[in-house]
Amino acid sequence: MPTVAPLDLEGHCIAVAWLNNIPHFALADGVVHRLDDGHKSAELHDGLLCAAPMPDGRLLTGGEDGKVCALSSEGSAELLAEIGRKWVTSVAAGPQGAVAFASGRVAYVRFADGRVRELQHPRSVEGLAFAPKGMRLGVARYNGATLHFPATEGKPTELEWAGAHTGITFSPDGNFLVTTMQENALHGWKLADGKHMRMTGYPGKVKSFSWSDRGRWLATSGAPAAIVWPFQGKDGPMGKAPLELGTRGNVMVTQVCCHPAEDIVAIGYSDGMILAARFADAKEVLLRRPGKGGVTAMGWDGEGRRLAFGSEAGDCGVVDISA
């Protein structure tokens, strides 16, 4: 039986992350809480808007105060950049110590040596993601996506698709780029030939996505079930139906998080419930009963034994599935 260790906090949980095997909970008020021999916390921002784990084991955060920080698991924070009185609405951690962050129509790339490159765009920069290989940054924007090579002066690659693209992710093998949209759809491009992939039919906006081990599947929110697209073929999910896992009547899936090794996805719902579902046979296991608010963040530890979660109401915790 999975056991839940609750951590009751006040406020909307933006992100959870495992740093040095310690679960961290980043809240919208700018405080990052951690469970490390008891409850500890560090205040990073006056208003935290976005956070993403870094390859070096720190947590990258951006705030309403125009600051970009990196928090280590001992609770010390390094100020990586400060852009004044502007909201930092998106962050992404890249290779070789590089980070990217966005405010308004500018995407910034900060390299490990502290050098910052500003990439201007004609419209707002909505989402950011680094490619799995090379120093390549993807930007979700109005009417498509832009791929930059920020370490060089080369011209960016523009991928066009009408509509507003808000989130962005590369497949782990780097072959596909997928965006979430303001409308109830995903869009994808096969990067080798620019071929389009339309993934539609969602009743709600897709706000959470997660690649399974080796990128064989892409799990998404935006429906009363986790919608899981097959990416094993060379053309991605085109012409194939997605899996629908953890279907519930009228409760929407708000978060998905694939297990790091098994073909299993943790599914968080708008009522706070969390299920785990297996791709092979759609078998479900209850991980957490409904709580005070919708699930807004989830993250597995490196071994896939424990799942940290957070909600919009602040009722966070860790589920241990090994017990």
Added chain:
Amino acid sequence: MSEQNSQIPVTVLTGYLGSGKTTLLNRILSEDHGKRYAVIVNEFGEIGIDNDLIVESDEEIYEMNNGCVCCTVRGDLVRVVEGLTRRPGRFDAIIVETTGLADPAPVAQTFFMDDDVRAKTKLDAVVALVDAKHLPLRLKDSREAADQIAFADVVVLNKTDLVSPEELAAVEAAVRHINPGARIHKTERAGVALSDVLDRGAFDLQRALENDPHFLDHDDHDHVCGPDCDHDHHHHDHDHDHHHHHAHGELSPIHDVGVTSISLRGGEMDPKKFFPWIQKTTQVDGPNILRLKGIIALKDDPERYVVQGVHMIVEGDHQRAWKDGEKRESRLVFIGRDLDMERLKRTFEACQA
């Protein structure tokens, strides 16, 4: 219903540079009214108040992949409103300032079309600030000036001290022609009472009519407030004087701006005909309909049914029981461009029971 109550009200403030928007915003932010406002501005600009609840945001008009004008939203508002509402308790309401060149429709539609925004906030009212001196010129050289007035629930006719009484009357008539239902407040130096622009509930089907008992009565020549009428009588001059301006086709010298209102009146409606009709009408004419509001008497229904809409978005709900002796009639006002009055009238009347 608890979710309804926790929705944060949003006031949209439109108006050209120089119309007095900044003056009004500064008053809202500095006067002692016991409420805290988060303000979304295009530029910090002249707002001389340092407040971390003032958020700068680039106006981003996002059309959907389907290209439908009625689904167009302001992408920056989706993001900023989501950010603000993740930290509730810091403020009581949100004000969105738009530039003079902004199309107000995507702003309003954001609060209906985006599920997340809609769950956390509710549009309270669209307030247009109008510079009495320069409005005639604005109406001539831009489409937005008329659209902003057409969209407004409240029009603040500002800088009245800079025009003659005749000019003011002409400007007011022009505003009335575009939008007969709006409340008009005539002011100098944006000196309107804040209670007249904030917390209006103009999009709240239950409140819209309580607040604005005349919103459909502009052609009602003999309206007299009853003893239990609780609307603000001290503002009243602007409403009652204008009931005669409304014959359609009557043009004042600065009227011809392409935006007009069409008032329809009928008896009891057959719900089996009326609902398909309003759906179809808003589908077909949606791009040309800026706003619509109405009270419908449905046959065999003891309650008044109220509808309102923005472009193709239509909402309706029962409001209250018809009172004894109250005339059971249906009234509907469209404000828009290039509307076919004859067809609307004919098809509306065909829905009568």
